[in-house]
Every structure is written in structure tokens, then in C-alpha cells.
Amino acid sequence: MTARRNDTDRPVFARIWMAAGPRLDREGFVEWRRRLLHGLSGRVLEIGAGHGLNFSHYGADVxxxxxxxxxxxxxxxxxxxxxxxxxxxxxxxxxxxxxxCAAGSMDAAVCSLVLCSVRDQRAALLEIHRVLKPGGELRFLEHVRAGNPAGALVQRALDATIWPLLVGGCHTSRATTDAIAAGGFEVASATHFRFPTTAVPLPTSPHVLGAARRVT
Ligand SMILES: C[S@@+](CC[C@H](N)C(=O)[O-])C[C@H]1O[C@@H](n2cnc3c(N)ncnc32)[C@H](O)[C@@H]1O
Structure with missing residues (x-):
């Protein structure tokens, strides 16, 4: 089969995520996915959908x-x-x-655990902004930069060295909510939480669940 435009081939990461994603869901992450998608309607763009862990949680209004x-x-x-x-x-x-997708063709966009991995977060948010209708909603569920300086320092060190190579291009220290606000969106809600709730936080423990509206 010939490669399509935009194809990437990361079989090792794909295999790891196919095992790790469902395990995280079983450990409770699935509840955050449900909250992420709750109440969406119309045409929805899901960016970096992986192997489709969100699909079964979309409601009938979509x-x-x-x-x-x-x-x-x-x-x-x-x-x-x-x-x-x-x-x-x-x-x-x-x-x-x-x-x-065509400009202004989507009612909503969904990003879960993907804005950490995109090559260029600003370009990605510009694209999401382009395809959303005016007033369209961006829902996001992402691991983000730690709120404490020591945690953020460790994250930055990992991002500058081994982490993106080991984890499919993932970065742990991105201030994703700030990037969304700077990308032409009005952030309506942002709930910060830790997942998993281990005694010692992992570099990917700080998360945010949020919603933002496209403003012109
Ligand atoms: C940790 S997985 C999360 C998958 C899925 N969103 C979920 O919640 O289960 C990260 C996903 O981001 C995708 N990804 C990486 N870089 C991307 C890019 N530049 N544009 C779109 N998706 C990307 C990967 O292929 C992978 O499917």
C-alpha cells in the first residue's frame, strides 16, 4: 500500500499505546473521557484519535x-x-x-492527550481555529506543565532529552491552556487534576480538562 499524505509510522509507540490507553481507562481515566465529550452536538473533529478510545463515549446529539x-x-x-x-x-x-476538513465546517473539536505530541502546537491550534465554525467549541483533556517550579523543571529536562524520543513525540512541560488562550480561543473552563494519583507524581500526572470557544 502506498503511504498517504500525513502518514506516520510509529509501530512501537502504537503498540505501547494500544496496551497503555485501555489500562489507563480501566484505572479511571475513562471518567475524564466521558466528561470531555459530555453534551457535544453536531459535527465533531477529533484530532489524533489514536485507536478510537473516545468513540464509544460520544452522545446521540453528535x-x-x-x-x-x-x-x-x-x-x-x-x-x-x-x-x-x-x-x-x-x-x-x-x-x-x-x-x-474545510474551513468553518465543524461545530466542535476534541483533543485528548494529543496537544502534548503535536510537532507545532501553535500551528495545530490555528488549524483547529480554521475548521471550527465561529463560536465553535474546543474540548481538551491533556497532561500539562506542573504547577510547582520543581516539577516543571524536571519536565523541561525530560523534554529536552529522552522523553519525546521514548514516548512518541510527547512533551510533558507544555502550558497547553495558555497556548489555547493565545490561539484565538476564549477558555470557558479548565479543571486541573492529577492522574494517576500516585504518591510520587509522574511527569505526566498534572492534567487539565477544559472547554474553549473560538473567537475571531
Ligand atoms: C497518547 S495518544 C492519544 C490518542 C487518543 N487521542 C486518546 O485519547 O486515546 C497520542 C496521539 O496523538 C497522535 N499524534 C501525534 N502527533 C500528531 C499530530 N501532529 N497530529 C495529530 N495527531 C498526532 C498520535 O498518533 C497518537 O494517536
Missing amino acids: TEVVAVEPERHLRRMAEAAADSAPVPVTVRAGSAEDVP
């Missing part, structure tokens, strides 16, 4: 999910998950920086 996933193995699994989703899901090759 008329279509367009799920963009650049990694070939995960995308193939997402296509299988789309078949049993409760709402119509179309899986497409593409990236956050180059979304295969």
Missing part, C-alpha cells in the same frame, strides 16, 4: 465525528473501532497541523 489520525497502525485500529461506535465516525489520515 451527527458525525471526523477522526484524524496520522499513525498508520493506530488509524487502522480506529477504523475498526468506528464500525461499532454509537455515532457515525469517519477516520481520515491527516495531522493537527494539516487537518483534512
Whole structure:
């Protein structure tokens, strides 16, 4: 099969995420996914959908999910998950920086555990802004920069060295809510929480669940 535009091939990361994602969900992350998607309606763009762990949680008011996933193995699994989703899901090759959707065509966009990994967060947010209708909603569930200086220092050191290489391009120290606010969105809510709640926090423990509106 010839590679499509925007294809990436990260079979090792794909395999790790196919095991780790469902395990995190079983440990309680699934509740945050449900809150992320609660109340959405109309056409929804999901960026970096992985193998489709969100699909089964979309509600009946969603008329279509367009799920963009650049990694070939995960995308193939997402296509299988789309078949049993409760709402119509179309899986497409593409990236956050180059979304295969028309301007102003989406009512909402969803990012879960993906703005940590995109190559260029600013470009990704510009693309999401482009494809959303005016007033459209961006829902996000992301691990983010630690609130305490020592934690943020450790995160920055990891990001500058081994972490992105080991974890599929992931960065632990991104101030994602600030980037969303700077990207033409009005942040309506941002709930900070730790997951998992281990005694010693992991570099990826600080999370945010939020919603923002596209402003012009
Ligand atoms: C940790 S997984 C999360 C998958 C899914 N969003 C979830 O919540 O289960 C990170 C995902 O981001 C995707 N990704 C990485 N870089 C991306 C980019 N530039 N544009 C879109 N997706 C990207 C990866 O292929 C992977 O599917």
C-alpha cells in the first residue's frame, strides 16, 4: 500500500499505546473521557484519535465525528473501532497541523492527550481555529506543565532529552491552556487534576480538562 499524505509510522509507540490507553481507562481515566465529550452536538473533529478510545463515549446529539489520525497502525485500529461506535465516525489520515476538513465546517473539536505530541502546537491550534465554525467549541483533556517550579523543571529536562524520543513525540512541560488562550480561543473552563494519583507524581500526572470557544 502506498503511504498517504500525513502518514506516520510509529509501530512501537502504537503498540505501547494500544496496551497503555485501555489500562489507563480501566484505572479511571475513562471518567475524564466521558466528561470531555459530555453534551457535544453536531459535527465533531477529533484530532489524533489514536485507536478510537473516545468513540464509544460520544452522545446521540453528535451527527458525525471526523477522526484524524496520522499513525498508520493506530488509524487502522480506529477504523475498526468506528464500525461499532454509537455515532457515525469517519477516520481520515491527516495531522493537527494539516487537518483534512474545510474551513468553518465543524461545530466542535476534541483533543485528548494529543496537544502534548503535536510537532507545532501553535500551528495545530490555528488549524483547529480554521475548521471550527465561529463560536465553535474546543474540548481538551491533556497532561500539562506542573504547577510547582520543581516539577516543571524536571519536565523541561525530560523534554529536552529522552522523553519525546521514548514516548512518541510527547512533551510533558507544555502550558497547553495558555497556548489555547493565545490561539484565538476564549477558555470557558479548565479543571486541573492529577492522574494517576500516585504518591510520587509522574511527569505526566498534572492534567487539565477544559472547554474553549473560538473567537475571531
Ligand atoms: C497518547 S495518544 C492519544 C490518542 C487518543 N487521542 C486518546 O485519547 O486515546 C497520542 C496521539 O496523538 C497522535 N499524534 C501525534 N502527533 C500528531 C499530530 N501532529 N497530529 C495529530 N495527531 C498526532 C498520535 O498518533 C497518537 O494517536
